Amino acid sequence: MDKLSLAGLLLGLGGILGGQLLEGGELSILFQGAAFLIVFGGTLGAVMLQSPLNVFLAGIKMGRWVFVTPKLSPQKLIYQITAWSKQARKDGILILEPHIARSSDLFVKKGLQLLVDGNSAEKIREVLEVDNHAYEQLRFQSARIWESAAGYAPTIGILGAVLGLIHVMQSLSEPSKLGAGIAVAFISTIYGVGLANLVFLPMANKLKMLILQQVVMREILVDGLTAIASGESSRFIESKLQGFIP
Template sequence: MDKLSLFGLLIAITGIFGGQLLEGGTLGSLFQTTAFLIVFGGTLGAVMLQSPRKVFFTGISMGRWVFFPPHPDMQQLIAQVVEWSVLSRRDGILMLENRIAEIREPFMQKGLQLLVDGNSAEKIREVLEVDVDTHEQLSWQSSRVWESAAGYAPTIGIIGAVLGLVHVMQTLGEPSKLGAGIAVAFVSTIYGVGLANLVFLPIANKLKAHIMAQSKRQTLVIDGLMMIANGEHPRFIETKLQGYLE
């Protein structure tokens, strides 16, 4: 679990609520169901309207990466590639066929299968780079779902503020209803700006970092398989792949 993301969100929320209390306000004044429905519903609808079905649902699914990153330890991945190289050098590349069933990741399965089938290093790279490019395009488009939400939310918040003021103007003769209308107007703006800058935009940027890490991981696998195909020494392979570690 990414504790930094969790702590960051908690600090942001605590800072806002704490500031509200220090100013003498109440937390209850920040909770307006009407304002939340306007901002959240309007933003969600706008994002759904602009996004293809697959991109939208992939982007929503990727949201969990903020707290649960998808990529395993790079050092462990290097050790696995080096193990393949040792096995292929000692017993032959065909012995790696027994390892394919043990791999859960489709990308690595495909790469190892290409290696076992006797393809050259260039052909392995050519095939796998297509997969990397396709995966990157879908991932980047999906991360923009959250980025788009960050762009729409403040504007929808302003729409909520205008609707609240319209309601206020319609009830000028009823002072008891003025407070609720004004509250919706201001809280809608807070929700729009707050969700955009504290939730949607940070999530989008964190997802981009994870996408870059995944691409780096896949490039490591491609390099490792190419070196195995070329018959490089396991020690050389390990030394080169160590360069991918930060």
């Protein structure tokens, strides 16, 4: 669990609700099912309309990364590549073949298989960089559905406010209800702007940062495997790969 993300969300919500209370307002007026349905449903529909199915589903699944961050350990990967290098220099490249079956990462499997098959460093890099580029593009497109949601939500919120005002105009014969009706109408705008800036946009930016970290992990693997294929020493490989870690 990413405690910082959770704390940030709670702090943002707490600030808004706390401000409402300090101004003498009631919290109950902020909870309007119709307004939430308009904003959330409209935003979801717009995002679905613009996105291919695979990108949309991947983006939804990635949303949990904001609070349950994937465990990435570049240092551990560097140690593993260095160990492979030592084994390959001592006993030959084929000694790495058992590691293919042991790995659960398809990218690692592919890289090791290319290495064990005796491909040159240039061929290994060429194949893996194409794979890495496709991975990066799909992940960034998926993360952008949250960015798109942040763009649509405020506009949908304004649409909800207009619909609420239309309903208020139909009740002009009852002046006592106009104040409350107008207040409720603008709750849609609050939902739209709040979801966009407190949830959707921060999630999109957090996911982009995590994707970049994953891409760096893959770049470490590519550089490590090509260095092994070139016959570089394990000490040189480790020193080179440590440069990826700030």
